[in-house]
Amino acid sequence: MHRFLYRRLLLATALCAAPFAAFAHSDGHSLSENALVQPAEVVDCTLENGDAAKCNAYTVKFIPDGLDIGPFCPATLDDVGGVWDWDGEKAGLYRIDRAYLEMLAGLGYQFYDDDGAVNVFDIRVEGPEADHECIAGTLETAADMSIRALIPITPVMAASPTPLGTVAKVGMALDGVPIFADAPSVLDTGHMPALDTCGGHVDPGGWYHWHATSTDINTVFSAEDVDATCAHVLQDETAQFGYAFDGFAMFGSVEGDSAAPVGLDACGGHVGPLPDGSGEAYHYHSSDSFPNLPTCLVGVVAQDNFSTTAAQGIGSTSGLGGPGGPGGGRPDFSAAAAALGIDVTALQMAIEAEGGREADLAHVAARLGISLDALQAAMPPRP
Numbered sequence: 001m002h003r004f005l006y007r008r009l010l011l012a013t014a015l016c017a018a019p020f021a022a023f024a025h026s027d028g029h030s031l032s033e034n035a036l037v038q039p040a041e042v043v044d045c046t047l048e049n050g051d052a053a054k055c056n057a058y059t060v061k062f063i064p065d066g067l068d069i070g071p072f073c074p075a076t077l078d079d080v081g082g083v084w085d086w087d088g089e090k091a092g093l094y095r096i097d098r099a100y101l102e103m104l105a106g107l108g109y110q111f112y113d114d115d116g117a118v119n120v121f122d123i124r125v126e127g128p129e130a131d132h133e134c135i136a137g138t139l140e141t142a143a144d145m146s147i148r149a150l151i152p153i154t155p156v157m158a159a160s161p162t163p164l165g166t167v168a169k170v171g172m173a174l175d176g177v178p179i180f181a182d183a184p185s186v187l188d189t190g191h192m193p194a195l196d197t198c199g200g201h202v203d204p205g206g207w208y209h210w211h212a213t214s215t216d217i218n219t220v221f222s223a224e225d226v227d228a229t230c231a232h233v234l235q236d237e238t239a240q241f242g243y244a245f246d247g248f249a250m251f252g253s254v255e256g257d258s259a260a261p262v263g264l265d266a267c268g269g270h271v272g273p274l275p276d277g278s279g280e281a282y283h284y285h286s287s288d289s290f291p292n293l294p295t296c297l298v299g300v301v302a303q304d305n306f307s308t309t310a311a312q313g314i315g316s317t318s319g320l321g322g323p324g325g326p327g328g329g330r331p332d333f334s335a336a337a338a339a340l341g342i343d344v345t346a347l348q349m350a351i352e353a354e355g356g357r358e359a360d361l362a363h364v365a366a367r368l369g370i371s372l373d374a375l376q377a378a379m380p381p382r383p
């Protein structure tokens, strides 16, 4: 019954959008009012390829009104937390419970003490004390905290797809929650940024975001045999989940008639009939394996397409290591990231995780799995 009503709602949304467009595009109706700080607006923007374009600008809250989140880290071995996509030996998607944590301990990653209390730290306000801790984040509840995202209205195909590396920006969900690619690996940081069973968690900036297609994540739990259920996000494997930052729509794992999508490209998209029946266009589909998101973007994204008013974290303007940051503004690591062939956000995260402007570049290089020489050669000079 719920699913039926939800599809009716989606249909209504489609009907009030533009009549027919060659590409599925974001429009003023497309993100939930529960998340928007102000109505969506159309603004001039510049695409990464230098083209002038029109973008929808969305200003959203640190979490949409009414969205339940968690649990993330279990307090003890007898409690059950969220999920984690472990990429070491015995790799797979796991429920964070006693069996999983004891398995990790056997692999040299012990996240609990002798009494069975799980090591947890709140990444927004403190650092870890032990070698291996489960990361929990608390929400920034300041009323003026907001996130601004820019999404091209008319998508433009890129010359070649852009891979989505660790914490790369994927898109915006229709519920107004940002979507990112893989969270940082335990193998890189030693710590586990636990996700809840709908695939989200809190950034160091205090805002909630997705690391999966949350409206179709139960399909993944079923396919990967994980004892978890996303209870607070309505599941619909045909529904649109959001818009990628290149402007193309992202849908669940099947078409509107429940048939499997055919002819998907390497990113997980294809040109075909939209599941809501509104026409034919390029769109992405989620998969049944975690993270069930596009693995690359075929289109061109807008420059400076993600910023927050948060004091820290992805997209913050206060610099990476503290107020002002190097040179009094946000240092531009785009050129360095491009020279190194890595995602700029992954570079920023690695620098931030190693102490921001005081970061030891040897540690940053080790975290990214690149040589110190290459990193030093690519980095902008320090002030």
Ligand SMILES: [Zn+2]
Pocket (backbone or CB within 6 Å): 180, 183, 193, 201, 202, 203, 209, 211
């Ligand atoms: Zn994250």
Ligand SMILES: [Zn+2]
Pocket (backbone or CB within 6 Å): 255, 261, 270, 272, 273, 274, 275, 283, 285
């Ligand atoms: Zn399709």
